[in-house]
Amino acid sequence: MNSFLFSGGNMYDLIIIGGGPAGLAAGIYAVRFGLDTLVLEKSEISGQISMSDIVENYPGFPSISGLELMEKYRTHAQEVGVKTKITEVLSVRTEGAKKIVSTDSGDLEAKTLIIATGANPKHLGVPGEKEFISKGVSYCAICDGPFFKNKTVVVVGGGNSAVTDALLLSKVAQNVYLIHRRDRLKAAKVLQDRALATPNIEFILNTLVQEIAGSREGVKKVEKVILQDLNSKESRELSTNGVFIYVGIQPNTEFVNVEKNNEGFIITNRWMETSEKGIYAAGDCRDTPIWQLVAAVRDGAIAATAANEYIESLK
Numbered sequence: 001m002n003s004f005l006f007s008g009g010n011m012y013d014l015i016i017i018g019g020g021p022a023g024l025a026a027g028i029y030a031v032r033f034g035l036d037t038l039v040l041e042k043s044e045i046s047g048q049i050s051m052s053d054i055v056e057n058y059p060g061f062p063s064i065s066g067l068e069l070m071e072k073y074r075t076h077a078q079e080v081g082v083k084t085k086i087t088e089v090l091s092v093r094t095e096g097a098k099k100i101v102s103t104d105s106g107d108l109e110a111k112t113l114i115i116a117t118g119a120n121p122k123h124l125g126v127p128g129e130k131e132f133i134s135k136g137v138s139y140c141a142i143c144d145g146p147f148f149k150n151k152t153v154v155v156v157g158g159g160n161s162a163v164t165d166a167l168l169l170s171k172v173a174q175n176v177y178l179i180h181r182r183d184r185l186k187a188a189k190v191l192q193d194r195a196l197a198t199p200n201i202e203f204i205l206n207t208l209v210q211e212i213a214g215s216r217e218g219v220k221k222v223e224k225v226i227l228q229d230l231n232s233k234e235s236r237e238l239s240t241n242g243v244f245i246y247v248g249i250q251p252n253t254e255f256v257n258v259e260k261n262n263e264g265f266i267i268t269n270r271w272m273e274t275s276e277k278g279i280y281a282a283g284d285c286r287d288t289p290i291w292q293l294v295a296a297v298r299d300g301a302i303a304a305t306a307a308n309e310y311i312e313s314l315k
């Protein structure tokens with residue numbers, strides 16, 4: 001288990017909930033401010049980037065696997081003295097000047113909190129999807145689009161994210177198929193018009209993706225999707241190298257009662273302050289325009305700086 005140096009007992013200066021890039025960046029900054037800091041993580045200190053085979057857009061690392069990058073974050077945090085504990089946070093509340101964090105292994109206290117619990121893309125839930133994640137299945141065109149240069153990709157979904165990323169992919173891939181189960185898209189008209197006017201984007205509407213399939217021998221990779229026409233009920237195969245899925249994204253924020261947007265992302269100001277004094281949010285769990293590593297670590301650094309200022313103001 002990836003837990004290092006947990007002391008327990010006293011009230012911490014800062015508890016960070018979530019041990020991904022945002023949480024660890026916040027931890028590194030906080031310890032350097034001299035704050036007694038604990039990171040709580042429900043599964044493994046690493047965050048979702050560990051699922052990625054290869055990252056090519058993180059400055060300083062032209063090409064690195066997600067696992068290797070997280071190992072570097074983890075070692076760095078450990079070396080500067082960030083404490084961690086593997087436990088799931090169930091709720092948080094304010095009692096006077098204290099923040100109480102209830103976990104599946106008991107209550108902990110801190111002067112201030114940073115929520116860095118990330119968000120997870122919703123899955124289509126079809127056979128082959130999980131098996132081919134990072135082997136052709138992706139939820140992020142900014143991250144993985146360049147791997148599909150001159151190839152064929154399928155984009156699943158009908159909202160703004162699906163159409164925006166279909167447009168992005170159309171600049172790299174040879175063919176982009178935009179597949180949606182309804183007869184019209186939900187995306188803004190301006191985006192739809194742009195996609196319609198793009199010669200290498202083809203719309204396939206009223207259609208379900210039933211399965212993602214590919215080679216399992218040697219190098220595992222996506223080769224096709226099985227589609228069902230919802231009018232005729234007939235199924236057919238479509239050859240593709242990639243499947244980009246945009247059926248929603250779910251932030252891990254249910255346990256905290258602060259102001260959120262309609263989709264549950266935490267609203268902050270530029271200092272990462274939430275609507276509750278002394279509680280900050282950083283990374284993918286907050287209302288942010290991009291879900292990326294560089295954005296998450298930036299947020300973490302700002303949140304730790306603001307948390308330090310808050311603690312100073314209590315003295």
Ligand SMILES: Cc1cc2nc3c(=O)[nH]c(=O)nc-3n(C[C@H](O)[C@H](O)[C@H](O)COP(=O)(O)OP(=O)(O)OC[C@H]3O[C@@H](n4cnc5c(N)ncnc54)[C@H](O)[C@@H]3O)c2cc1C
Pocket residue numbers: 017018019020021022023040041042043044045046047048049051052053054055056057058087088089090116117118119133134140143144252255282283284285291292293294296
């Ligand atoms: C397959 C894949 C490929 C990607 N590729 C790239 C890329 O190439 N470039 C790029 O910039 N970005 C990429 N991303 C996006 C990047 O991983 C995220 O933007 C980044 O991880 C966000 O960091 P975070 O710390 O905000 O959240 P996360 O990494 O999601 O970390 C949040 C952590 O909080 C923990 N947690 C959640 N709820 C609780 C709770 N109640 N109690 C305790 N712990 C909790 C989770 O277990 C998790 O470890 C990719 C993502 C995926 C899935």
